[in-house]
Amino acid sequence: MKNLKVNIAGVELKNPVMTASGTFGSGREYGEYMDLNQLGAVVVKGVAITPWKGNPPPRIAETYGGMLNSVGLQNPGVEVFIEQDIPFLRQYDTKIVVNIAGKTIEEYCQVAERLADADVDLLELNISCPNVKEGGVAFGTDPRMVEKVTREVKKHSKQPLIVKLSPNVTDITEMAKAAEVGGADGLSLINTLLGMSIDIHKRRPVLAMGVGGFSGPAIKPVAVRMVYQVKQAVSLPIIGMGGIATGEDAIEFIMAGATAIAVGTAHFHNPRASLEVLEGIQEYMEKYKVQELKKIRGIIK
């Protein structure tokens, strides 16, 4: 039996497979297609201090090799999350990671503080959503801001704090280093790339907001490259994501330096995608006689 356990900032996951925030709701939608007990962790959609309506439709569009979204972090707010989603997820033997959203540093801190005594395992600070006017990527593209928001939220959080980075920057290692200096316990990368599609018949953008976040298999080489660069620049554990749909994809991220990986867009055409990724990792380990994942983590130098 191969050892699939991984440790992120002191939290042990039974395996490295997580769900990417925003692609899995709170897990409820997927419970009938798969056994949530098998996942290393469920990362829930961004949670804010108050309910957010999100952006007007259309806010999802298919593209070659992926999709665009501009959901705008629609969510019912942290109180509903605590009342309904935590008890649901706690029925399963999996870790709970809460992606936290805010329009201001204070709002991020309020969510972290509200969750301090909640039964969740990790927080993921969302300073990378490209679909909101305040907060999100507005905080994630300036290293001074990355450091500041990380430091402030850290003061209010009891659980380890993972900072989710945006690829929409010139040098992602600058943001990774800033998060590390600010006190982050780990990093997750990448969020979506800013993209756009135009309906040439209607002569207008496909998404109501014009631009949105591009995800899916087409972005995988960008994500692998960024995980690789960040691994060389900081010593924090990395959760790698961006276009992962198979076990082989996940192994690429692990060899680039990721401790855990998250499956996102693949869920929309295959609700069992994360479990198939897990099976694929196990098959790879069997085939190449890899006893534990740390033997291959970051082997690309």
Ligand code: SIN
């Ligand atoms: C969204 O809700 O707009 C996507 C979430 C994200 O990109 O973090």
